[in-house]
Amino acid sequence: MTSQHSDSTGFSFQILHEFPPADTAAQWREFLGKTDTPSAYDAPDFFDEPHWEGRHPFAVLALTGNTVVGVVTGLHQVGHVICGRPARPQICIDSTADVYAVHKALWEGLLLEAGDDMLIDVFTWTGTRLPYFEQHGFTTRDAGANVVLDLSLGADALFKQFHENRKRNIRAAVRNGIEVVDSTSEEDVEAYYAVLCAWRLTERKKIHIGLSLAAARKVQALSGTHHQFLARYHGQVIAATTVRFYPKGLIEYSGNCSLDAFM
Numbered sequence: 001m002t003s004q005h006s007d008s009t010g011f012s013f014q015i016l017h018e019f020p021p022a023d024t025a026a027q028w029r030e031f032l033g034k035t036d037t038p039s040a041y042d043a044p045d046f047f048d049e050p051h052w053e054g055r056h057p058f059a060v061l062a063l064t065g066n067t068v069v070g071v072v073t074g075l076h077q078v079g080h081v082i083c084g085r086p087a088r089p090q091i092c093i094d095s096t097a098d099v100y101a102v103h104k105a106l107w108e109g110l111l112l113e114a115g116d117d118m119l120i121d122v123f124t125w126t127g128t129r130l131p132y133f134e135q136h137g138f139t140t141r142d143a144g145a146n147v148v149l150d151l152s153l154g155a156d157a158l159f160k161q162f163h164e165n166r167k168r169n170i171r172a173a174v175r176n177g178i179e180v181v182d183s184t185s186e187e188d189v190e191a192y193y194a195v196l197c198a199w200r201l202t203e204r205k206k207i208h209i210g211l212s213l214a215a216a217r218k219v220q221a222l223s224g225t226h227h228q229f230l231a232r233y234h235g236q237v238i239a240a241t242t243v244r245f246y247p248k249g250l251i252e253y254s255g256n257c258s259l260d261a262f263m
Helices: 022-032 044-048 099-114 131-135 155-161 164-175 186-200 213-221
Strands: 002-006 011-016 058-064 067-077 080-085 091-093 119-122 178-182 226-233 236-245 251-258
Touching (some): 011 099, 022 044, 044 058, 067 099, 080 099, 099 131, 186 213, 186 251, 213 226
Parallel strands (some): 080 119
Antiparallel strands (some): 002 011, 058 067, 067 080, 067 091, 178 226, 226 236
């Protein structure tokens, strides 16, 4: 379902509740290519995420003509619309457009989407403040900092920056035959799920994450924005890490699991 609204400024907003038609998706992706730090949840692929069942995902696109100049994605909770997390902003703005007008279009779209919900949370980067939001009822506060790595430096340069203990552990894992591979087959996803289920039973800490095998299969299939990396020891999968990414944008650490016996 989609709806579009325009005003006298030439800017408009479009509200989406499912993966958009091909032309809209292409315009959306073209816009993301102009932004500094696009993520998987800023993209049309947000709607493919299997974790959103019952949470009514949506996106608000700001447009001038047919050109996308801003986007915010979010979910509905009880009485609450939430767009991102402190460590995961879900808003992108074209800095070459009329930024104030883009903010206005996104603000109006969010209010319409929220309806009777009493609270709207929008997380953004420090360098992408939202003055229109601040001037129209939103209270702002700093949520701390995110730690990031510049992967364009390359693996060798990054490895040299690691703490000596981390480098020592990596070298020891290599010497002991630990192999890291991308999850691509049905056998891989089943092995990943077995580790996940065992990890949830660990006595070391309380783990609240829930994921079905069907959902794990869906994540594995999202190879354009997700990767499941498996650690094997003598052929047995003993740990896994999932990351989300947008090409030429952010890679985000999504989650991990491991077998206590191999810690």
